Amino acid sequence: MRFCLCLPMLAVVSAFAADLHPSETLRGKLVLGDGKPPAVETAEHKLVTLDGDEPTHKVLADRRLNGFEVEARGCFTAPDRFLIDPIHTRGLLVRQDGKLRMVTYWCDTCSIRSFTPGPCVCCQRETTLDLRDPDKL
Numbered sequence: 001m002r003f004c005l006c007l008p009m010l011a012v013v014s015a016f017a018a019d020l021h022p023s024e025t026l027r028g029k030l031v032l033g034d035g036k037p038p039a040v041e042t043a044e045h046k047l048v049t050l051d052g053d054e055p056t057h058k059v060l061a062d063r064r065l066n067g068f069e070v071e072a073r074g075c076f077t078a079p080d081r082f083l084i085d086p087i088h089t090r091g092l093l094v095r096q097d098g099k100l101r102m103v104t105y106w107c108d109t110c111s112i113r114s115f116t117p118g119p120c121v122c123c124q125r126e127t128t129l130d131l132r133d134p135d136k137l
């Protein structure tokens, strides 16, 4: 009987542990260069290559963000490789005027906001980079 009682307990504990998957924060300057994978240069001048989901990769391909101070949440997959959390969890924030902002793209014509660069889904016009306060989205 005691054994039976323990099993559900174990399930709860392991689910809890999975939830606590160690999320780390990587801070530094975005380095987006031609033909090179996106990277962050840390305060210690260490170059860390960035990985992420597809929308995150599209954002990291946007050269307008080159040189921005960023704060990425995720985990290290190697000492010099960092996997950013999925874009919907706001895994990547950039610093502007001392505040953390979300990277968004705005179409003036249609008032449509998107989270990846490129043409507007509606009118196909190029969207403008719009860094937003995550609390005011």
Ligand SMILES: [Zn+2]
Pocket (backbone or CB within 6 Å): 107, 108, 109, 110, 111, 112, 120, 121, 122, 123, 124, 125
């Ligand atoms: Zn549009």
